[in-house]
Amino acid sequence: MKWLTAFVYFVLAIIFMASKMLFVVKEGLIFENIIYGIDILFLIMIFGKSVWSFFKNKNEWPNIKINGYGIVFGLLILACWFFSFNYNVNKTIITGFDSIALYDARAKFQFMGISYRQMANIAPYDQLHKGYYLTYPPMVSDVHYYWEKYFPNIPVGVTENIEAIFLVLIIIVGVSGLLGINMALLIAFVTIANPLVFSVTLVEYSNLLFMVYFVGGVLAIIKFLDKKYFWELGFGIIFLQASMWIRYSEPLWFLVVLALIIVRKKYWKVLIPMFVAYLSWKTFVGGNGGWETGLKNLNFSLGIKVLITIIKSWSWFLGMMILTFFLNTKDKKLNIIFLFIKLVIIFSILMYVAGMYFLSLNYVWWEGVVKDSMLRSSVVLLPIVLIVYGLKLKESDENKEKFD
Amino acid sequence: MKKVLYGIWVLYLISILANIIRRFGIEGSILISGLVKGELVFFILMVIVFLLLVKIDTKLFSKISIGTAMFLILVNLFLVYRNINYYANYSYTSFGIPRFMAERTIYLSIIQILIFQLSFYPKTKREILKYKPTTILIILVFGFLIYLSKTSLRSLEYFPKNFETIFGREYKYILAMSNLPTDCSIIHPPYGANDSEEYRWESIKIQPILRYFLIPRILVNPVVFSDEKTRETLKNTNCYYFVEIAEKGSEWPKIDKKNMTISFDRYFEKQISYEKIEEINSKNPVKVYKVKLNL
Numbered sequence: 001m002k003w004l005t006a007f008v009y010f011v012l013a014i015i016f017m018a019s020k021m022l023f024v025v026k027e028g029l030i031f032e033n034i035i036y037g038i039d040i041l042f043l044i045m046i047f048g049k050s051v052w053s054f055f056k057n058k059n060e061w062p063n064i065k066i067n068g069y070g071i072v073f074g075l076l077i078l079a080c081w082f083f084s085f086n087y088n089v090n091k092t093i094i095t096g097f098d099s100i101a102l103y104d105a106r107a108k109f110q111f112m113g114i115s116y117r118q119m120a121n122i123a124p125y126d127q128l129h130k131g132y133y134l135t136y137p138p139m140v141s142d143v144h145y146y147w148e149k150y151f152p153n154i155p156v157g158v159t160e161n162i163e164a165i166f167l168v169l170i171i172i173v174g175v176s177g178l179l180g181i182n183m184a185l186l187i188a189f190v191t192i193a194n195p196l197v198f199s200v201t202l203v204e205y206s207n208l209l210f211m212v213y214f215v216g217g218v219l220a221i222i223k224f225l226d227k228k229y230f231w232e233l234g235f236g237i238i239f240l241q242a243s244m245w246i247r248y249s250e251p252l253w254f255l256v257v258l259a260l261i262i263v264r265k266k267y268w269k270v271l272i273p274m275f276v277a278y279l280s281w282k283t284f285v286g287g288n289g290g291w292e293t294g295l296k297n298l299n300f301s302l303g304i305k306v307l308i309t310i311i312k313s314w315s316w317f318l319g320m321m322i323l324t325f326f327l328n329t330k331d332k333k334l335n336i337i338f339l340f341i342k343l344v345i346i347f348s349i350l351m352y353v354a355g356m357y358f359l360s361l362n363y364v365w366w367e368g369v370v371k372d373s374m375l376r377s378s379v380v381l382l383p384i385v386l387i388v389y390g391l392k393l394k395e396s397d398e399n400k401e402k403f404d
Numbered sequence: 405m406k407k408v409l410y411g412i413w414v415l416y417l418i419s420i421l422a423n424i425i426r427r428f429g430i431e432g433s434i435l436i437s438g439l440v441k442g443e444l445v446f447f448i449l450m451v452i453v454f455l456l457l458v459k460i461d462t463k464l465f466s467k468i469s470i471g472t473a474m475f476l477i478l479v480n481l482f483l484v485y486r487n488i489n490y491y492a493n494y495s496y497t498s499f500g501i502p503r504f505m506a507e508r509t510i511y512l513s514i515i516q517i518l519i520f521q522l523s524f525y526p527k528t529k530r531e532i533l534k535y536k537p538t539t540i541l542i543i544l545v546f547g548f549l550i551y552l553s554k555t556s557l558r559s560l561e562y563f564p565k566n567f568e569t570i571f572g573r574e575y576k577y578i579l580a581m582s583n584l585p586t587d588c589s590i591i592h593p594p595y596g597a598n599d600s601e602e603y604r605w606e607s608i609k610i611q612p613i614l615r616y617f618l619i620p621r622i623l624v625n626p627v628v629f630s631d632e633k634t635r636e637t638l639k640n641t642n643c644y645y646f647v648e649i650a651e652k653g654s655e656w657p658k659i660d661k662k663n664m665t666i667s668f669d670r671y672f673e674k675q676i677s678y679e680k681i682e683e684i685n686s687k688n689p690v691k692v693y694k695v696k697l698n699l
Contacts, residue, residue: 068470069517072477076514079481080553083560086489091565100570101612108619125624125634126611128595133612186546193553202563316552320545327538364600386549389542396539 001061001176006054008169009235012216013050016242017043019142027115029284039280042273043238050234057229062177070182073189077168080193081161084201088157095157099204104156106133107144116284134285137245140206160201163208168192170212171383174219178226178337179390187386196379206246211380213242218256218344218384225263225336237270241277248281250377255351259343263336299361306360309370310353314378321345321381324388329395341388348381410465413516417472420501420509427500473513480506480513481557488560507554514550574608577647580690582617588643588694589622590614593656594670596627602670604654626657626668629676629699639699645684648691659693666695 021040023029029036066074094104109119119133144156151158168188175184191197200207217239224232240253253274261268311318324345329338352374360366483495483506496502501509564570571578581590595602595609607613611623624644628634646668649656658672659665665675679696 068474072474072514072517075474075478076481079478080556083485083557087560087563093565093567093570095564095570097613100616101610105612105616105619108616112620123611123615123623125589125622125628125638126595127628128597128625129611190546190549190553193556194549195552195555195559198553198556199559199563202560316548323541323545386546389545392538393542396536396542 001064001173002059004169005061005173008166008173008216009054009220009231010051012166012170012213012242013047013235013238016139016213016238016245017047019139020245022142023116023138027117027284033283035276035280035283039273039276042276043241046234046237046273050231050238053229053231053234057231059229060177060227062180064176064181066181066185070185073182073185077185077189077192080189080198081164081168084164084198085158085161087202088155088161091155091157094204096203096205098206102133102136103140103204103206104144106138106141107148107156109133110141110145111148120285131285135249136206137248137281139242139245140204140209143209144204157202157204160204160208163212164192164201166212167197167208167215170216170219174216174223175383175387175390177223178387179394183390183394187383187390190386191383194379194382196376197382200376205376207376207380210243210246210377213239213246214252214380215383217243217253219387221256221260222337222340222384222387225260225340226333233267233270237273241274244274244277245281247377250355251351252348252380255347256344258347259340262343263340302360303357306357306366306370307353309367310356310374313371313375317375317378317382318349321349321385324385327388327392329391331395334391334395337391338388341384345381345385348378352378410469413469413472416509416512420476420505423502423505424500427496470517473516476509476513480509484510484557485560488557511551511554515547571607571613573651574606576690577608577649578614578617580647580685580688580692581614581621581645583685584621584645584692586621588645589624589641590618591624591626591644591646591657591668593649594626594668596670599670605649605656608649629668629674635699642696644695644697646693646695648693650691666697 020043024036024040030040094100106116106119109122114122116134116138120131122133123129143159147154147156147159171188171191172181172184175187179187192201197208197211200211217236220232220236220239223229224236240256244253257270257274260270314321324342327338329335356366356370356374359369363369480501483499483501484503486494486498487503487506492503495506567578568575584590592611592614593605593609595605595611599609602609609625611625614623622641624638624641628638646657648659656668658667659681660667660675661681663675663677664679664681665677666681667673667675677698679698681693681695684692684694
């Protein structure tokens with residue numbers, strides 16, 4: 001488990017840092033504004049200290065005792081992976097609106113020597129999509145660019161399958177210590193086989209990569225709350241920053257940091273590198289990127305309509321999230337983890353509801369976003385929600401044994 | 405309890421086998437048709453017979469049932485996948501197993517493994533009462549999530565494999581434009597801020613989509629012709645290309661050769677005069693024009 005953890009954490013952290021550093025160097029930003037330099041410096045420092053702490057600490061590694069149903073879920077994960085791989089490796093196109101128009105288009109522009117700064121002004125005769133190319137930070141396009149550069153004969157969709165491997169690994173690494181390898185495999189399976197997650201392995205969107213880093217970040221912080229090893233917090237910060245470097249306009253990272261600070265006030269300092277990372281992209285895009293939404297004509301009946309649409313769209317998932325609030329534990333250590341996850345869930349629900357309401361005030365096409373993008377985006381919370389269920393199941397199983 | 409579960413499992417395996425046998429010719433037997441249809445009474449009778457006659461080595465049976473369940477999961481996943489990827493009735497014509505049965509077998513096998521591995525099955529009535537409602541609820545949640553995964557495999561049927569499926573009839577126009585030289589800008593159907601209810605043109609009016617195929621050509625959304633400032637800058641553009649969309653109900657643009665004007669806007673209300681127009685690549689079924697506008 002030690003070397004698997006090292007492999008998954010180091011590779012993911014290095015890919016993210018490389019993407020950010022290459023961006024800063026290629027766009028010539030390093031001497032332009034001090035914020036980019038501070039951002040990179042923080043990243044290197046956190047990474048360095050985390051690696052040092054990883055090897056210095058005498059970590060407790062979970063025993064891998066895989067049983068029959070663990071093997072079955074492992075096989076099912078492989079089957080799921082193979083089905084999407086077979087689709088991705090055989091297709092000759094990019095699938096999905098944003099993957100064509102944004103992520104792969106930006107990779108294509110990079111091949112033509114067009115920088116991100118120039119992309120902001122690439123469409124002088126289209127007022128409607130002004131700033132479209134800077135709505136998302138560059139990481140997914142970078143993955144496309146380097147893949148197409150070094151593996152031109154293998155479809156870029158295969159990167160989704162590599163990300164799916166990392167998603168499974170990060171769940172195994174993050175959950176095994178708390179719940180055992182078999183439960184980790186079950187959670188990894190129901191996550192990867194979930195229709196919403198499975199569908200994003202077939203499209204070159206940013207959702208899956210975002211999920212890898214976000215879930216990785218939250219799981220690392222949960223492990224940190226459990227064991228208190230610095231490297232878990234360090235990699236947690238790095239992964240959450242990476243999630244910001246993929247989908248900037250969804251501040252899920254902030255909700256996680258906020259939940260961490262509420263349960264452990266002394267870690268408020270985590271906010272500093274996070275805000276620096278946030279500001280560095282904001283400084284780059286200026287007024288160009290992001291959805292410009294404002295509070296205009298607050299409308300109560302529209303609010304109700306938005307709420308009903310959200311409840312209908314989320315349906316079982318909302319029920320599953322709400323149900324976690326009724327699950328409690330008497331174990332003091334676990335209580336912190338329960339509280340942390342519940343805070344992340346409640347903040348996320350509030351964020352999505354508020355976000356969709358503001359969107360509905362500004363754009364007539366909000367309903368499509370609720371039914372499609374919001375659902376796809378919020379499914380990143382699924383493995384995190386399942387940890388509460390897993391912990392509760394483990395607890396009642398242990399009690400049952402005692403009772404017997 | 406355990407013996408009943410083993411009995412049902414063995415019968416289920418026999419009913420799969422009966423399906424395979426039936427496909428390859430042996431029909432008419434009450435035994436086989438009963439097993440294929442899985443009639444409840446027949447099943448119950450068989451379980452009773454099984455319980456009365458067969459002596460079970462439980463340890464061996466546990467291993468056999470888990471082994472067969474694992475094998476069935478993989479085989480049936482493959483069959484469902486072939487039904488989706490190869491042709492719809494593949495599993496039935498090749499092995500006599502209809503798709504619904506293959507899907508059902510996967511879930512039953514997973515349940516079988518969960519039952520025997522986790523020892524969830526209650527041995528006595530008293531033990532049923534030991535389970536807390538939360539435990540049952542959590543098991544149901546995981547069961548539901550496993551069940552939900554069946555939709556995933558089905559989604560493979562609907563995912564496109566080529567651009568024609570994504571862009572439909574508009575793809576031929578995009579393709580025609582992508583073969584044009586890069587010397588002129590390209591005008592595409594209009595897309596204004598208030599055009600969300602406009603369905604005559606879909607992807608072909610969206611610049612980011614077009615740009616993916618047409619870069620490094622400059623694209624002009626005709627909505628900008630109404631803006632005096634932009635119109636001024638466009639005066640320097642020597643020539644434009646555009647494709648003529650011919651499909652009924654989506655025709656665009658409106659060319660008036662008599663008065664030498666073209667209307668590119670949504671309702672063809674604004675005429676723009678041109679100096680010269682020529683149809684290029686006339687062999688292609690998609691008509692492409694090169695035009696010099698008087699802005």
